[in-house]
Amino acid sequence: xxxxxxxxxxxxxxxxxxxxxxxxxxxxxxxxxxxxxxxxxxxxxxxxxxxxxxxxxxxxxxxxxxxxxxxxxxxxxxxxxxxxxxxxxxxxxxxxxxxxxxxxxxxxxxxxxxxxxxxxxxxxxxxxxxxxxxxxxxxxxxxxxxxxxxxxxxxxxxxxxxxxxxxxxxxxxxxxxxxxxxxxxxxxxxxxxxxxxxxxxxxxxxxxxxxxxxxxxxxxxxxxxxxxxxxxxxxxxxxxxxxxxxxxxxxxxxxxxxxxxxxxxxxxxxxxxxxxxxxxxxxxxxxxxxxxxxxxxxxxxxxxxxxxxxxxxxxxxxxxxxxxxxxxxxxxxxxxxxxxxxxxxxxxx
Amino acid sequence: xxxxxxxxxxxxxxxxxxxxxxxxxxxxxxxxxxxxxxxxxxxxxxxxxxxxxxxxxxxxxxxxxxxxxxxxxxxxxxxxxxxxxxxxxxxxxxxxxxxxxxxxxxxxxxxxxxxxxxxxxxxxxxxxxxxxxxxxxxxxxxxxxxxxxxxxxxxxxxxxxxxxxxxxxxxxxxxxxxxxxxxxxxxxxxxxxxxxxxxxxxxxxxxxxxxxxxxxxxxxxxxxxxxxxxxxxxxxxxxxxxxxxxxxxxxxxxxxxxxxxxxxxxxxxxxxxxxxxxxxxxxxxxxxxxxxxxxx
Numbered sequence: 001x002x003x004x005x006x007x008x009x010x011x012x013x014x015x016x017x018x019x020x021x022x023x024x025x026x027x028x029x030x031x032x033x034x035x036x037x038x039x040x041x042x043x044x045x046x047x048x049x050x051x052x053x054x055x056x057x058x059x060x061x062x063x064x065x066x067x068x069x070x071x072x073x074x075x076x077x078x079x080x081x082x083x084x085x086x087x088x089x090x091x092x093x094x095x096x097x098x099x100x101x102x103x104x105x106x107x108x109x110x111x112x113x114x115x116x117x118x119x120x121x122x123x124x125x126x127x128x129x130x131x132x133x134x135x136x137x138x139x140x141x142x143x144x145x146x147x148x149x150x151x152x153x154x155x156x157x158x159x160x161x162x163x164x165x166x167x168x169x170x171x172x173x174x175x176x177x178x179x180x181x182x183x184x185x186x187x188x189x190x191x192x193x194x195x196x197x198x199x200x201x202x203x204x205x206x207x208x209x210x211x212x213x214x215x216x217x218x219x220x221x222x223x224x225x226x227x228x229x230x231x232x233x234x235x236x237x238x239x240x241x242x243x244x245x246x247x248x249x250x251x252x253x254x255x256x257x258x259x260x261x262x263x264x265x266x267x268x269x270x271x272x273x274x275x276x277x278x279x280x281x282x283x284x285x286x287x288x289x290x291x292x293x294x295x296x297x298x299x300x301x302x303x304x305x306x307x308x309x310x311x312x313x314x315x316x317x318x319x320x321x322x323x324x325x326x327x328x329x330x331x332x333x334x335x336x337x338x339x340x341x342x343x344x345x346x347x348x349x
Numbered sequence: 350x351x352x353x354x355x356x357x358x359x360x361x362x363x364x365x366x367x368x369x370x371x372x373x374x375x376x377x378x379x380x381x382x383x384x385x386x387x388x389x390x391x392x393x394x395x396x397x398x399x400x401x402x403x404x405x406x407x408x409x410x411x412x413x414x415x416x417x418x419x420x421x422x423x424x425x426x427x428x429x430x431x432x433x434x435x436x437x438x439x440x441x442x443x444x445x446x447x448x449x450x451x452x453x454x455x456x457x458x459x460x461x462x463x464x465x466x467x468x469x470x471x472x473x474x475x476x477x478x479x480x481x482x483x484x485x486x487x488x489x490x491x492x493x494x495x496x497x498x499x500x501x502x503x504x505x506x507x508x509x510x511x512x513x514x515x516x517x518x519x520x521x522x523x524x525x526x527x528x529x530x531x532x533x534x535x536x537x538x539x540x541x542x543x544x545x546x547x548x549x550x551x552x553x554x555x556x557x558x559x560x561x562x563x564x565x566x567x568x569x570x571x572x573x574x575x576x577x578x579x580x581x582x583x584x585x586x587x588x589x590x591x592x593x594x595x596x597x598x599x600x601x602x603x604x605x606x607x608x609x610x611x612x613x614x615x616x617x618x619x620x621x622x623x624x625x626x627x628x629x630x631x632x633x634x635x636x637x638x639x640x641x642x643x644x645x
Contacts, residue, residue: 036598
């Protein structure tokens with residue numbers, strides 16, 4: 001069930017009511033009672049009704065009041081979710097029996113099921129106001145990144161992950177299969193024919209079972225991760241990649257990382273690392289280059305989270321993320337209501 | 350004190366107005382014999398609220414520890430019938446005096462007449478023609494009857510049309526004994542069921558006295574021009590009033606009241622035409638003056 005709050009905006013036609021009330025039809029010809037009118041000649045009826053606004057200030061106040069009320073209702077949440085199982089979509093398709101077993105083990109057979117969003121724990125923290133007090137949460141996933149702090153929620157949370165896969169180094173037999181399963185990383189190496197074999201050797205060595213192999217291309221595509229520009233002339237302007245290695249003269253503000261002296265700059269074509277010569281001279285140079293690249297250009301893989309169960313740490317959910325406007329709206333609503341009442345009372349006297 | 354009609358009109362208490370109006374007015378409409386307590390003693394009666402203190406027999410109070418009022422012999426057998434026209438047109442306000450309208454004036458004049466009748470020891474009753482029906486208060490004597498009549502007058506509001514001739518005829522059953530009929534109306538509907546009933550009463554040898562009420566603005570034809578006017582008894586039709594039509598209006602109204610006057614004279618009904626801006630006392634004196642003393 002999705003939140004019904006935005007539907008409150010469909011209540012906006014209610015604004016027509018005060019507009020209707022405040023548009024008074026006035027008789028253009030003012031008539032008066034006169035007992036001896038029968039002795040006067042009859043006049044043609046000129047009763048033309050002209051719409052006219054009355055009490056404009058009150059009308060504006062009432063419209064504002066209604067709009068504020070609707071807006072306040074639209075941003076104020078009432079918790080509607082009960083017990084919920086959050087399941088990673090691939091897991092549900094690959095191992096439905098295991099999922100059913102886990103759900104039954106947690107005693108949540110009747111619970112609603114939701115697909116697991118990415119970054120599930122912070123998503124839960126932001127959406128915990130949607131769950132009613134006392135609702136339980138179960139997360140079924142093959143793997144979850146371990147957060148720095150245990151999640152603090154107002155509801156009991158049970159995280160069940162698949163056991164961590166064994167290290168690939170321990171099973172050399174599976175290396176080739178897993179490496180083939182991993183995607184190939186597209187690399188463009190623009191270099192001289194003399195140095196091309198050396199670059200090919202370097203990237204062949206970089207490719208491991210853990211990260212996959214590197215595929216050298218002639219021209220960059222949208223998948224290209226790295227462009228190695230090992231030529232003296234400037235690269236074509238239409239080449240784009242997240243990372244460039246360009247050979248060039250070292251500048252004064254160059255950094256030294258892992259023994260590599262380079263200059264890092266962000267250009268419209270991508271992030272450009274500039275060094276006099278990128279081709280590693282020996283094994284240790286290649287290792288330093290690879291480590292630097294992996295450290296600086298790739299995110300650290302998250303530590304997989306083990307099985308985890310937490311009890312509620314708060315009695316009530318955190319205030320809504322949009323709490324500021326809602327509170328402001330509530331105060332505005334109160335003030336408008338008071339002013340409207342006072343004005344109405346004053347006008348009536 | 351309450352000298353001007355404007356001040357009198359603001360006084361909500363009819364009794365206060367009556368006391369004020371009658372203060373300058375002599376007693377008596379006709380030759381009633383009663384002169385108060387002590388003349389031609391007939392009987393003792395238990396005290397009722399509203400009785401004058403001076404009529405309480407104090408010696409009897411000392412003896413019996415009860416209040417008794419000395420009732421005098423009454424010579425008068427004349428019943429006074431007060432007719433009030435309470436149709437919508439009677440709500441016509443005075444255009445110069447705030448808070449004064451024809452209905453207030455008629456009600457006050459009839460209340461004064463009722464008080465006079467009560468003082469004389471006459472029986473008096475009230476007939477209110479309002480909203481197509483008749484509110485009938487049977488004739489009786491005494492201070493309580495005065496309170497009843499005043500309450501009925503206070504309750505009445507001007508609305509609707511006159512009752513039709515059948516309803517009026519059905520209510521003329523009181524007209525057996527000789528009586529005096531004091532009718533206050535604006536006489537704008539003439540001839541009307543009311544006029545026919547009054548003339549019929551006159552033919553039955555009752556003493557009918559008609560008070561026709563007008564406003565000063567009607568007499569002078571001084572209305573704001575440019576407005577559309579509606580007749581309160583026929584609100585659907587619009588009428589216009591401009592400066593050019595003033596003379597025509599005055600002529601039409603004059604002709605109407607001339608016809609009313611001629612009709613009344615033909616049937617020997619004394620007609621008193623009064624503007625409501627005049628003091629009630631003076632109008633009342635003129636209205637109740639014996640026909641023989643009338644100039645007109």
